Amino acid sequence: MCCYEVGGVLCRVFGMTILLAASGAHVTERSFKQVEHADLEELYSNALQNVSVHSLATCSTLCSQNVDCKSYAWTNYSSQCSLLSEDVRRTSFYPLIPPDIAVYTTFYSDCSEFEYEAMTGMSGLCYKAYTDYQSYSETQSICQNDGGNLVRIPTLTKHAAILQVMNLKSSKEIYIDGTNIPYGSWRLSDGSPMFLNWRSGEPTGGGGENCVIMFDDGTYNDVFCTALIPFICERQLNV
Numbered sequence: 001m002c003c004y005e006v007g008g009v010l011c012r013v014f015g016m017t018i019l020l021a022a023s024g025a026h027v028t029e030r031s032f033k034q035v036e037h038a039d040l041e042e043l044y045s046n047a048l049q050n051v052s053v054h055s056l057a058t059c060s061t062l063c064s065q066n067v068d069c070k071s072y073a074w075t076n077y078s079s080q081c082s083l084l085s086e087d088v089r090r091t092s093f094y095p096l097i098p099p100d101i102a103v104y105t106t107f108y109s110d111c112s113e114f115e116y117e118a119m120t121g122m123s124g125l126c127y128k129a130y131t132d133y134q135s136y137s138e139t140q141s142i143c144q145n146d147g148g149n150l151v152r153i154p155t156l157t158k159h160a161a162i163l164q165v166m167n168l169k170s171s172k173e174i175y176i177d178g179t180n181i182p183y184g185s186w187r188l189s190d191g192s193p194m195f196l197n198w199r200s201g202e203p204t205g206g207g208g209e210n211c212v213i214m215f216d217d218g219t220y221n222d223v224f225c226t227a228l229i230p231f232i233c234e235r236q237l238n239v
């Protein structure tokens, strides 16, 4: 099994021998925070390495030294350290992880660490304005792949914040999260109420225009979800 040594450097990991960075050479400023829930199956399917090390601190250091490591899981009783390629907190749901396993994920201090920008007036929320034209479903996929979602507008306050971003980025129109399927009324994709500010004469869609775009004057239009429109993703700084 593994024989991790401080400053030394050879560690046998499940039959593979890896060379660890020399002491201090590649340690970054990354920090981690513990999360409470994670899907174990997903967690381990994303493991880069499973290592036996002598301490939680060592596990944290190994993750910091590996550019592909986004989070890690530590099992105290067996001293098992799993380095994970995904930020498990963002992609995970129940069930609860067992109490003997602790999961830590990257703690971000600034949106720029994942190439987003801070959204003015919305504490802890980051955004990224995409200028390419995509269908509604594709925008959702791209945003989720970023660890976020297409901008959600449940309130006038959020509406104003998004409008400010649009003006800042000279966006003429964007997709916003929400449809009138399957609810029969306009809802955000999580089913919660959606702030609406229809342009005069809208919505026109009847049964066909089931998605919503927002114009740079703050008004909305229902459109076919296959329409190709620029979009803005949002993501929490930390979750």
Ligand SMILES: [Ca+2]
Pocket (backbone or CB within 6 Å): 202, 203, 204, 205, 209, 221, 222, 223
């Ligand atoms: Ca329309």
